[in-house]
Amino acid sequence: MKSLASLKLILISLITALVIVGLGISLQLMLRPPNSPQVPATVPTPPPVISASPIVPTPITPDLPPVLPPRPLTPQPPQIQSNSEIPPVVTPSPPPALPQIPTQIVSLYGHLPYQEDEPQRLVQVGSYYNRIEYLDIEAAEAFNRMKLDAKTNGISLKLISGFRSIADQEQLFTKQIQRRGSKEAASKLSAPPGYSEHHTGYAIDIGDEQQPNTDLKFEFEDTETYRWLTAYAGNYGFELSFPRNNFQKVSFEPWHWRYVASPRSQQIFATARSFLH
Numbered sequence: 024m025k026s027l028a029s030l031k032l033i034l035i036s037l038i039t040a041l042v043i044v045g046l047g048i049s050l051q052l053m054l055r056p057p058n059s060p061q062v063p064a065t066v067p068t069p070p071p072v073i074s075a076s077p078i079v080p081t082p083i084t085p086d087l088p089p090v091l092p093p094r095p096l097t098p099q100p101p102q103i104q105s106n107s108e109i110p111p112v113v114t115p116s117p118p119p120a121l122p123q124i125p126t127q128i129v130s131l132y133g134h135l136p137y138q139e140d141e142p143q144r145l146v147q148v149g150s151y152y153n154r155i156e157y158l159d160i161e162a163a164e165a166f167n168r169m170k171l172d173a174k175t176n177g178i179s180l181k182l183i184s185g186f187r188s189i190a191d192q193e194q195l196f197t198k199q200i201q202r203r204g205s206k207e208a209a210s211k212l213s214a215p216p217g218y219s220e221h222h223t224g225y226a227i228d229i230g231d232e233q234q235p236n237t238d239l240k241f242e243f244e245d246t247e248t249y250r251w252l253t254a255y256a257g258n259y260g261f262e263l264s265f266p267r268n269n270f271q272k273v274s275f276e277p278w279h280w281r282y283v284a285s286p287r288s289q290q291i292f293a294t295a296r297s298f299l300h
């Protein structure tokens with residue numbers, strides 16, 4: 024009897040043990056799902072990559088390498104860029120600077136080379152006897168304003184000479200050579216063709232309307248008009264090109280003024296003005 028009872032006991036304990044183990048397993052299974060979602064998550068993620076290929080394991084790895092090739096492609100473009108960077112360095116941007124060639128700045132008897140103003144920039148400002156006078160639009164506007172203001176001060180400004188072509192300057196210079204006897208002597212009073220500030224359209228010879236006898240003469244220095252100009256012309260952007268004892272060693276010209284108040288004119292006269300300062 025005892026052995027039978029003990030056998031029952033063993034059986035019961037075995038069953039309970041099995042039940043406990045079973046419960047434990049089921050509990051583990053119940054607990055896993057929440058903890059293991061990471062595992063299933065990793066499993067579903069690959070599919071999108073594999074989406075194209077139904078074969079799960081093998082396609083994944085072959086798919087990865089094709090993703091790598093694009094990387095080598097990106098390093099290649101930088102090489103192309105570096106190549107494209109080289110040309111810009113080579114691109115001779117100096118060419119535009121060529122027109123300004125400082126080496127061209129070789130003075131002739133103290134006169135500096137100048138180019139003729141662009142015809143479309145020239146505007147008629149007045150006339151001197153039968154000759155119509157033109158100035159660059161910038162100088163023309165400034166001169167007209169100055170002339171009006173001078174009038175209110177009882178000063179009558181007269182434009183004697185404005186723009187002059189190289190051909191016209193050639194005629195003038197030739198006459199001057201005939202009078203003075205040599206190019207060098209002529210250059211003291213007149214610029215050789217290609218070297219006159221009048222070519223620029225920014226230079227003007229100013230006279231006194233009331234005293235025509237002082238036109239282009241040193242006596243102009245003694246007129247009220249000249250005194251007014253020395254005091255106020257600067258307000259309108261004009262300065263005397265050849266003051267007494269100028270560094271270009273061109274003779275004193277109290278009647279010859281140049282407009283230097285715009286970037287364009289300042290660039291044109293940059294070299295000449297460097298002699299003054």
Ligand SMILES: [Zn+2]
Binds near residue numbers: 221226280
């Ligand atoms: Zn002049």
